[in-house]
Amino acid sequence: MKNKISKLVVALMAIFLLVLTNVASAYSVDYTYALNGNEGTYQIPYNRLIIAHDTGTYAPARNNAIFEKRTWLSNQAFVQYIVGDGGHVYKVGRDGNVSWGAGSWANANAPVQVELARTYSQAQFNIDYAVYVNLLRDSARTYGISTNLDTGYGIVGHKWVSDNVWGDHQDPYGYLASHGISKAQFAQDLKTGLPENGNYHPNNSSSIQQFKNAGNWYTINKPIRVDEVRYWRGCWQFVNYELAGGRDVNWDNNGIPLAIVTRTDGGDNDNVGKGAMVKFDSPWNTGTIDSYDPATNGVGVNYGKYGMIWFNADTLLKL
Incomplete structure (x- = not known):
């Protein structure tokens, strides 16, 4: 009887842990603007970094995906995913191939790069941000990469690349801060994952504070x-x-x-x-x-x- 109870407890614990592991990631991926077989690159990068960006402009994620699909070669810039529009995930480049988002060294060391589209809406940001965090986490785990932030062997912001390798981009920290997310909070969220139901509120701040964080x-x-x-x-x-x-x-x-x-x-x-x-x-x-x-x-x-x-x-x- 004792052995049966022990087995039951172990089984229940396994189910509980499985639920905890998967509860945060409910997003789906839209392949409408994914690069075709003759587009993009087939170079294989080292599995060292997952690079976190923001788009830098206040425009829908869909618009950014369309632009990267259309200009990937002429502009020589594209990433694997763009998140926005209320938790929507748009696929552009292929996972596990080099994309062109952060300079030659960083591109050659990142199997996935993710952009977060900007919005003035705090409510939309809360959903977009949760999906962004979970997608970065999932991408890191897929390629055996740490979810630690800005160590040089894990998830890094584009700013880390600029500060340590090449470039002048400072994203995504300025934009995240405008919605109440500090770098320390971002690092913590990358370790734990977030619910995608819109109930996440940065630092549990009041609605008035969230409006202020978003520049009013x-x-x-x-x-x-x-x-x-x-x-x-x-x-x-x-x-x-x-x-x-x-x-x-x-x-x-x-x-x-x-x-x-x-x-x-x-x-x-x-x-x-x-x-x-x-x-x-x-x-x-x-x-x-x-x-x-x-x-x-x-x-x-x-x-x-x-x-x-x-x-x-x-x-x-x-x-």
Whole structure:
């Protein structure tokens, strides 16, 4: 009986460890822009480094993948993976072959290089970053490379290459820091892996702090429910209770003009009522936060002629 219990405990422990090992890596890879057989290189690098980059520009990961696919030869620059667009992984170069991302020595010592596309959205970053970390970890383990950061025999940032071999690139640390990720935090996350469900928050910082870390930028991409409509101060406005921070609405502070939104539910834009779904029009859907009120967890955005509109920071971060 004792032997049976021992075997059962061992089996359960093995299953538990297997779950822990695989729980973080739920991403899938999009091969739409992968290099064809006659593109890229077939040189075999040494299995010494996995190189972590960021793209350096605020553009969708898909755009970067398209560009690298189209210009891999003329621009002589491409990597194996580009991560972004809400945890999407785009394949470009072939794993285990030399790519052109960090200079000849680094390229010859790296079977995988990964780029992280930039975004102003903290909520999107949280997902992109988790996938980026897990992909770097998985790539290192595939090639028997350490997940230690910047030792010269493991995962390295492009900055490490510039500081120790050649070049002037400083990525990805400046961009990571703008979203609240220090180099020490990055190193720790590479050791443990991260959940990809959007629940990861750098240093568990408040939503207001995360907006500040992102340079005060916000982006509203998701549809919003109309909870009340009222003609107020010369124009039709609506409120969403979550964005307003509750049902105790102040129309001077929380009212959103219907003139800057469009219905997403197929309804008449000239007849918006309770329950309608709307989205912010461009350019009203992105910009910088102008004021913070930590006491109420509020963030204020100056909408020009419509004045300052106050939002709940936690809700705005999720949009």
